[in-house]
Amino acid sequence: MKDVNSPIISLKDIYTAYEGAEFPVISGLSLEIGHGEFVIVGGPNGAGKTTLLESVNGMLPLTHGTAHVCGMDVSRNGDAVRKKTGYVIQSFAFDPFTPFTVENVVMMGRYGILGCFKKPGEEDYRATEESIKLLGLEDISEKPIGTLSGGQQQKVLIAQNLAKKPDLLLLDEPFSNLDLCTREFVSDILKDISSKGCTVLMVSHAFDALPDKDVRIVVMDRGCINFDEFCHATEVKDIVRKMSAVA
Amino acid sequence: MLEFLIPNNIVCHAVEAMLFASIACSILGVIITQLKISSIGFTMAHAAFAGAACGMFFGFDPRISAVAVSIMIALLIGPLTDLAKMPEDTVLGVLFGMLMAVAVFFIAYMQYVGKGFNANSLLFGDVISLYREEIYALVIISFMAVIFVVLLYKEISAIIFNKKVAEAAGIKVKPIYYALLFMIAFTVALSLNIVGGLLLYVWLITPAAIAYQFMFDVKGLFIMAPVVAAVISVSSAVVGLEYSLPVGPLTAVVFSVVFIIAVIFSRKRKVTSRKH
Ligand SMILES: Nc1ncnc2c1ncn2[C@@H]1O[C@H](COP(=O)(O)OP(=O)(O)O)[C@@H](O)[C@H]1O
Numbered sequence A: 001m002k003d004v005n006s007p008i009i010s011l012k013d014i015y016t017a018y019e020g021a022e023f024p025v026i027s028g029l030s031l032e033i034g035h036g037e038f039v040i041v042g043g044p045n046g047a048g049k050t051t052l053l054e055s056v057n058g059m060l061p062l063t064h065g066t067a068h069v070c071g072m073d074v075s076r077n078g079d080a081v082r083k084k085t086g087y088v089i090q091s092f093a094f095d096p097f098t099p100f101t102v103e104n105v106v107m108m109g110r111y112g113i114l115g116c117f118k119k120p121g122e123e124d125y126r127a128t129e130e131s132i133k134l135l136g137l138e139d140i141s142e143k144p145i146g147t148l149s150g151g152q153q154q155k156v157l158i159a160q161n162l163a164k165k166p167d168l169l170l171l172d173e174p175f176s177n178l179d180l181c182t183r184e185f186v187s188d189i190l191k192d193i194s195s196k197g198c199t200v201l202m203v204s205h206a207f208d209a210l211p212d213k214d215v216r217i218v219v220m221d222r223g224c225i226n227f228d229e230f231c232h233a234t235e236v237k238d239i240v241r242k243m244s245a246v247a
Numbered sequence B: 001m002l003e004f005l006i007p008n009n010i011v012c013h014a015v016e017a018m019l020f021a022s023i024a025c026s027i028l029g030v031i032i033t034q035l036k037i038s039s040i041g042f043t044m045a046h047a048a049f050a051g052a053a054c055g056m057f058f059g060f061d062p063r064i065s066a067v068a069v070s071i072m073i074a075l076l077i078g079p080l081t082d083l084a085k086m087p088e089d090t091v092l093g094v095l096f097g098m099l100m101a102v103a104v105f106f107i108a109y110m111q112y113v114g115k116g117f118n119a120n121s122l123l124f125g126d127v128i129s130l131y132r133e134e135i136y137a138l139v140i141i142s143f144m145a146v147i148f149v150v151l152l153y154k155e156i157s158a159i160i161f162n163k164k165v166a167e168a169a170g171i172k173v174k175p176i177y178y179a180l181l182f183m184i185a186f187t188v189a190l191s192l193n194i195v196g197g198l199l200l201y202v203w204l205i206t207p208a209a210i211a212y213q214f215m216f217d218v219k220g221l222f223i224m225a226p227v228v229a230a231v232i233s234v235s236s237a238v239v240g241l242e243y244s245l246p247v248g249p250l251t252a253v254v255f256s257v258v259f260i261i262a263v264i265f266s267r268k269r270k271v272t273s274r275k276h
């Protein structure tokens, strides 16, 4: 059983550096996030927000410090962490004729949990179908993903990560390609999964559609956290703007 | 194996070789074309070439040294692309140059000291004078390739789609990707002296390219490519042997013609004329 009282993310004095770089991008960062929290990460471009997300799910190795996520040591059990953690990537550019339909791509979210040599079963098809419905992609589920608009592709990637039924969902600027209505739509979905107990850690600059409960704001600059507080959704915009300006 | 269908032994062996090699290569070819690493074909061809030249020079059986060097290079490709932080294509190009240089060095030196070297079978293969063991080897290779793709279908398709997305899904991308490159390189190397570099290259690229004109998902590609490859190869082999035409080049030409026809009738180029 998972211990609900211990944090789902626990970073202790972590450093993350890219190969070939002179200085680490994340330096001496510590952060604890509890189960079910809704966290928004802000900060200027190049602050290290994407790097933070990829340190949390173990896609980038730490040079110092320890990271525990979903009760596991990320450095040692990166794959296991990623099976319980959704990650919606920021930048993607799919070839218009890449041979994958929307349904294929959503199903891919299940591949890691399934493990090698196993075929998707009834449960996987059900999870795939549910998240396609949840994001309203039924009409385009047979289309090749490359022929969709950027916003539609973004929704497919969100659906893919929801099909995984993750304990923790990382999102990297998920609203950047979405129109206003879709932002609200996706935001409602995030609010919904958050209320069902999924922890959400989202990098975003679009603050016009947030769940109307208390959210935690983390503002980063140059690889460190310089603001970290709970506040109401309506205050988020001002706080992030102020903090980013000071930086 | 197919003696009950084709009484003539030579024709039968040739058809078997064409069938099995075309299936293995075209299935792996789908992966190669999607990952945009088609240069793995000529890099491995030259690995075998360099290995054979080395073997000749040092007095080993050139077939064995060709396979040995190919396996070494096959193991090297994956880790090297990671270490060098460069696209696979660049690394394959570097290896190609190196292997070509090694081969030419030994051949030139052997000519200088008066030892001959014949690379014809590596370049063109020889489908009509195969030993039974070589056919068995091809059968084993193609089964291995098919089983590999079937067992790791999920992982391979996710890696083809996007390595980052695959990794985020919890797939062990690195070991599987290395294994994938190894499997491709290994198949290419072992099929090479049986069917030759020319046919091999056609089989690696063209069936996948033909299937790509009609299929919108990977599963379709993995099914259509080997079917197209098998049908064209076997029928070209039968016709070629019947009329005493060179089988390899004939097959390659037929493939290219089918490819052109496929492009003309491609589903992907069709623009709708509907107004509603
Ligand atoms: N693959 C990479 N290799 C080297 N440096 C990188 C790489 N990706 C990002 N960086 C550097 O890391 C810093 C933080 O990047 P990132 O985490 O993407 O910022 P953010 O997401 O906050 O805009 C930037 O200065 C960037 O130049």
Ligand SMILES: [Mg+2]
Residues within 6 Å of the ligand: A049, A050, A051, A090, A172
């Ligand atoms: Mg970023």
